[in-house]
Amino acid sequence: MIKSLLLRSLLALLSSLSVLAHAADEPLQAEQAFRVETKIINDNTLSTTWTIAPDYYLYRSKIRFESLTPGIELGAAKFPAGTQHHGLTPEGKEGMVEVYFKTVTIEIPFSRKDATLTNLKLIAYSQGCADKLGICYPPQKREKNLILATAKETKGTALSSLNSFSKQLGIQNDDSPLPVNQAFQANVILVDNKTVRASWRIAADYYLYREKIKFDSSTPGVELGKPQFPAGKKKHGITPDGKEGEVETYVDDVNIDIPFTLKDSKLTSFVLTLHSQGCAEKRGICYPPQKNPFTVDLAKQSVMPGADSKVAAPVQAAAEQVDDDSLTQQERVANKFNKLFKEGSTFLILLSLVGVGLLVAFTACMYPMIPIVTSIIAGQGEHTSAMKGFTLSLVYVAAFAVVFGIVGAAMGFWGEQIGIQGFLQHPIVLSVFAIIFIMLAFAMFGFYNVQMPSSIQSKLTEISGKQQGGTLFGVAIMGALSALIIGPCGGPITFAVMTIAAASNSVVLGFIYMFLFGFGMGLPLLLVGAGGGTLLPRAGDWMNVVKGVAGVILLAVALFMISSVLPETLYMMLWAALFMISAVYMGAFDRIQESQTGWLKFWKGLGIVIFIYGLIVFLGGLTGARNVLDPLHGSKLLAQANVAGPAMAKSLITSASATPATSKATVVKGGLTFIKIKSSADVHREVAQANKAGHTVMLDFYADWCVYCKQFDDYIFVDPNVQQALANTTLLQADVTAMDETDLALIKEMGAPPQPPTILFFKLDGTEVKSARIIGIIDATKFAARVNKAFVN
Secondary structure, eight states: OHHHHHHHHHHHHHOOOOOOOOOOSSOOOHHHHEEEEEEEEETTEEEEEEEEOTTEEEESTTOEEEEOSTTEEEOOOBOOOOEEEEEEOTTSOEEEEEEEESEEEEEEEEEESSTTOOEEEEEEEEOEEETTTTEEOOOEEEEEEEEOOOGGGOOOSHHHHHHHHHHHTTSOOOOOOOOHHHHEEEEEEEEETTEEEEEEEEOTTEEEESTTOEEEOOSTTEEEOOOBOOOOEEEEEEOTTSOEEEEEEEOSOEEEEEEEEESSTTOOEEEEEEEEOEEETTTTEEOOOEEEEEEEETTTTEEEESOOHHHHOHHHHHHHOOOGGGOOHHHHHHHHHHHHHHHSOHHHHHHHHHHHHHHHTTSGGGTTHHHHHHHHHHTTOTTOOHHHHHHHHHHHHHHHHHHHHHHHHHHHHHGGGGOHHHHHTSHHHHHHHHHHHHHHHHHHTTSSOOOOOHHHHHHHHHHHHTSSSSSHHHHHHHHHHHHHHHGGGSHHHHHHHHHHHHHHTOHHHHHHHHHHHHHHHHHHHHHHHHHHHHHSOOSSHHHHHHHHHHHHHHHHHHHHHTTTTSOHHHHHHHHHHHHHHHHHHTTTTSOOOTTOOHHHHHHHHHHHHHHHHHHHHHHHHHTTOOOTTSTTTTOTTSTTHHHHSSSOOHHHHHHOOSSOOOSSOEEEETTEEEEEEOSHHHHHHHHHHHHHTTOEEEEEEEOTTOHHHHHIIIIITTOHHHHHHTTTEEEEEEEOSSOOHHHHHHHHHHTOOSSSOEEEEEOTTSOBOGGGOEESOOOHHHHHHHHHHHTOO
């Protein structure tokens, strides 16, 4: 179960929704315009999804739910934000209404007064309209019978979720339902060059519906004949639509022969997809419909699980497949995780979360924790053992990870709608944490001491003195506080793990995800603690050096955190001051004494180099540059300033005609003009208008707090090859800085990651080229190649 939830969580960050299109002169039937699907999420939550045809919408205010089963009560439904639309109100007047386009999923909590109740009769009410036709449907009523798990199978509580997790690790044995791929093991063999045989090995007390077994092939040129079904077993039970009645089932192993014909003599392989649905009889639950693709290789006379995209659609694959060497680093990581979550074991998936945390541990955000742990160990005295040092650091890291776990549990409880990315990147929040870092830095420099009030300190000392370790309680508090301070500095990776925790909709899984991630971040500190007691010198001058370096790092982290808050020139000036003042403290301008050691001379020389670099940053900041790592890029001191600086030459701006002239709100980014959009309705409108004018579309997700987004402005959008590739493309920009409900709804509908930069491409028919998506930073050459690949005819 945990593996499927992990996959569902990841797919909730990386999956995208297709743009549907249809043309009709007459209105669709209500069942076709508004398709409804309801399913059970867990023992106390269900969800209803409406798939809405293009140019149709549902009123948010007309959607409600009712339980017709005595003893089962529905809670308050969780509605996502809708779109404000000018059209017909439910009363038939013109005005602004909140509606849903394309698709909407609503979660409904429910409770059972009697734990033995296993059937829920649900009614979903709705009403919608055909926008362009100017007509509205009467209110609709859809009934659905749902099969609930028995009390023995309930997994909604934290304890039962933990039990499920324990079973996945192989440390618990219960009679929970089998994973679907174990209950129904599908396979395909090649009988001859005209027949394939599909088979299922069905576990005891499980059965497959005969009528839900179907076969199809996505490979052009392959025609499947009529399958030869063996007789099934008639039984009285729950039908596939949730009602009671007679059904034909397969309860033992079943083999079905499917004839096929190749219309294209050049085909040597094709994809066969098996569709099925089954139930666990004694447990009273049914699985969702399943799809199992197999690649039938006629040349090799073999069959392999899974579908090969090159076999299934060789022409389309050549047009849309992106070369691996053009992927961004974030896309490579995402692809590896996607493969791991689909194919890896539970142990590897959990281990990967620790590994991701370990990667973050080597970023600048974590450096201040090293002197904190070092001072804890060194403060224990001359004879601190390695075991005691390890114990202290373990308590520190465990407390650190528990705080992360609590955050993950909260994310799992509230879900994705709370917009944690926008909250943690709000200028006020960033400024508060930056001030805390600055205060800690000056404490490291010795300007003052930071400590708790004496009354609280005395109480904590009294409590911790009763413990065997003597200071374990105080160390745990320091670890918890460190997590609160370091957390917002974790960047996109931390936000990605938070998003996975939110998408899990599980308090337990959310805690586990973030705890393992936080523990991975703290792993290097265990090595510091284990070696600190025996390898580190005793407290002395070296501690002052460590504290000074830690103070500089704290100031650097503070500057990095508020980079989106400060004016660019002031930002560069502060970095220059940090470099040059640090160089002075390093003795860059002190006179060399003959008695000085080689290390002190080296320290002085390093200080001079840092001072010179600070001077370059200072000059770059005064002349238009804004990247401290590339301090002269965009500077007026260089000849390329008029194409790379923030003040672009007017001739370049006017010549970049990728976006047609418009009176809409626009923004110039690196010499290209973008139309500013906010909601999914804006995207659909602009894509339709651009396609009508014969233009492709690029949608750029941007945020003020996104450092990499600004690199696109400085290094990508200014490139002539990129501008040429986008010559016939309308450029849209979604500013998701606020991460409000509208931003979150747009991100969810487009299937974009919650942290920019992300760039989407839409062809002339309005469909997105998913394989061309850009996630993370990329160089100009690869960007241009990606654009050309996306829009090739």
